[in-house]
Amino acid sequence: xxxxxxxxTELVVSEIGFGAWAIGGPAMIGNLPIGWSNVDDNTSIEALxxxxxxxxxxxxxxxxYGFGHSEELIGKVFGNRSDVIIATKVGHRVENNQIxxxxxxxxxxxxxxxxxxxxxxDVIDFYQLHSAKLTHLEDGQCIEAMxxxxxxxxxxxxxxxxxxxxxxxxxxxxxQRNLGDGFQVAFNIINQRALKLIETSSEKAYGIIARIxxxxxxxxxxxxxxxxxxxxxxRSFRLKPEFLSELLDSLDDVWKISNKYKVDKVTFALSFIMxxxxxxxxxxxxxxxxxxxxxxxxxxxxSQEDLDLIHHLFEIKFDSLVSKMA
Numbered sequence: 001x002x003x004x005x006x007x008x009t010e011l012v013v014s015e016i017g018f019g020a021w022a023i024g025g026p027a028m029i030g031n032l033p034i035g036w037s038n039v040d041d042n043t044s045i046e047a048l049x050x051x052x053x054x055x056x057x058x059x060x061x062x063x064x065y066g067f068g069h070s071e072e073l074i075g076k077v078f079g080n081r082s083d084v085i086i087a088t089k090v091g092h093r094v095e096n097n098q099i100x101x102x103x104x105x106x107x108x109x110x111x112x113x114x115x116x117x118x119x120x121x122d123v124i125d126f127y128q129l130h131s132a133k134l135t136h137l138e139d140g141q142c143i144e145a146m147x148x149x150x151x152x153x154x155x156x157x158x159x160x161x162x163x164x165x166x167x168x169x170x171x172x173x174x175x176q177r178n179l180g181d182g183f184q185v186a187f188n189i190i191n192q193r194a195l196k197l198i199e200t201s202s203e204k205a206y207g208i209i210a211r212i213x214x215x216x217x218x219x220x221x222x223x224x225x226x227x228x229x230x231x232x233x234x235r236s237f238r239l240k241p242e243f244l245s246e247l248l249d250s251l252d253d254v255w256k257i258s259n260k261y262k263v264d265k266v267t268f269a270l271s272f273i274m275x276x277x278x279x280x281x282x283x284x285x286x287x288x289x290x291x292x293x294x295x296x297x298x299x300x301x302x303s304q305e306d307l308d309l310i311h312h313l314f315e316i317k318f319d320s321l322v323s324k325m326a
Contacts, residue, residue, distance in 0.1 A: 001055025001296065006280045007182050007207030009157050011085055011125060015274055016296050017058035018051050019211065019283035023073055024066025026232045030097040035066060036285070037233040041073060043288055048077040050289035052084070054296045060184070060209060060283045062089035062130055062161075063115050075120035087184075087209070088115050089130035089161050091142075103129060103136040108145035112154055126207075127155040128184060131162070134169045143179060157181035159206070164322070166193040175204050182207030187279070189254055189272050190215045190247070191322045192314040202278030210273045210282040214266065216325070218247055221255075221265035238325045250317045257306050263297070271299040275307060 002015045023044035027035035048059075059078070061070045071088060078084045090111045093102050115124065127149065129142055136142050146158040161184035162168050174180040183201055185194035187210040198208050214220050216235050225245045229236040239247070258268040266284075273282045284295045 002299075003057075004280050005207075006126070006157075007201075008205035009126075009181050009207060011157065011207070013058040013085055013207075013281045014056045015281060015299065016056055016270065017060055017209070017281040017283040018048065018056050018292075019285040020059055020061040020070045020074060021065045022285040022287045023047070024061075024070035027066050028232060029094055029099060033232045033234045033236060034064075034099075035232065035234065036287075037230045039287055044073055045077055046289050047286050047292050048074065051286055051292040051296070052078075054292055056292070056296065057083060058085045058087070058281050058283070060087045060211070062092075062128075063111055063118075064089070064092040064130065067094075068114070068118050071115055071118040075118050079120040080122055085125045086119060086121060087126035087128060088119065088124055089128040090115070091130040091132055091136075101131065101133070101136070103132050103139070103142035103145075105141040105145040105148075108142060109149065112149055116154065123153060124155045125157065126182065127158045128161040129159075132160055132170060134173060137170055137173050146180075159183050161209075161211075162186075162194075162197075164191070164193070164325075166197065168194070168197050171197055171201065171206075175201065175206065180206070182209065182280070184209040184211055186210075186212045187273060187276075188213050188215050189219055189269055189310055190251075190314070190318045191325075192311060193319070193322065195276070195311070198276055198278040207280040208278055210279050213273050213282045213284050214269055218244075218251070219265060219269040223248065243321075243324055247321060250321065253313055253317075254310060257309060261300055261302070263300055264294075266294055267297045267300065268302075270295065271302055272307070272310060274299050275302045 003012050006013050022036040025039050090108050091103050093100050149155045159180040159182040164186045187194045286292050
């Protein structure tokens with residue numbers, strides 16, 4: 001495992017991190033699935049342990065994943081050990097079967113204490129505003145809360161987990177004021193909308209976490225046009241059959257490029273991301289020890305020519321498809 005410095009912080013994170021959304025298990029808000037269907041907690045625990053054994057030291061979760069269950073599992077396995085770096089998020093809550101964004105100071109301070117308790121930790125290494133909007137930052141309560149938590153020693157660093165779409169005015173707002181320490185963005189072969197932000201934030205020494213690196217499993221090579229998802233899996237509405245078919249066809253040219261590197265599709269997809277030097281860590285979702293092994297195979301160097309080809313494919317093929325997966 002290789003490691004990279006997270007922006008201008010003292011954190012040194014594994015290039016491959018652990019995305020812990022899926023181990024939160026099934027979660028529904030009314031009829032809307034916001035989880036990944038059923039998972040076995042014992043298997044999730046083994047996945048966390050195996051990932052650490054393979055050199056993963058960075059674990060990304062949220063208080064909303066399984067309504068806290070993901071944090072609880074991470075706390076159960078790692079507790080307060082100092083050789084594990086934990087990132088979690090705040091700002092989502094449920095009221096009357098609706099998702100509400102809450103970036104009030106009182107909610108953030110209260111939620112941080114609750115996350116620390118579930119994680120069994122004294123401090124959160126990187127605390128993220130979960131999809132905060134520019135209006136929330138301009139209001140100022142969330143910034144005041146984060147700075148207060150930092151001064152209290154409850155968090156070490158903070159930033160924003162940004163939404164899927166550019167432009168990113170929230171990132172610009174923080175960078176212009178030298179606030180925060182990093183951003184989490186959706187970035188992969190299919191969705192490259194964050195590329196310019198990755199380059200800019202790198203110049204300004206902000207850390208970058210790349211999420212959804214395998215685009216909900218599309219870039220693993222295991223899906224076919226006959227693949228279907230259970231009703232409690234969020235992919236059931238994001239990857240409907242006709243759209244899944246369109247996406248799979250659109251990837252043919254990418255796999256033609258990847259074939260010459262003689263690695264599996266997962267390794268190629270993760271390598272594509274980490275060939276962009278502005279990215280600090282990439283967080284594939286890991287649910288089993290087998291996935292931990294698969295996601296930590298040695299990354300490869302992709303030629304600039306092939307990177308440029310994939311960037312071009314995004315412009316002519318994928319950009320118009322990304323919004324359908326929101």
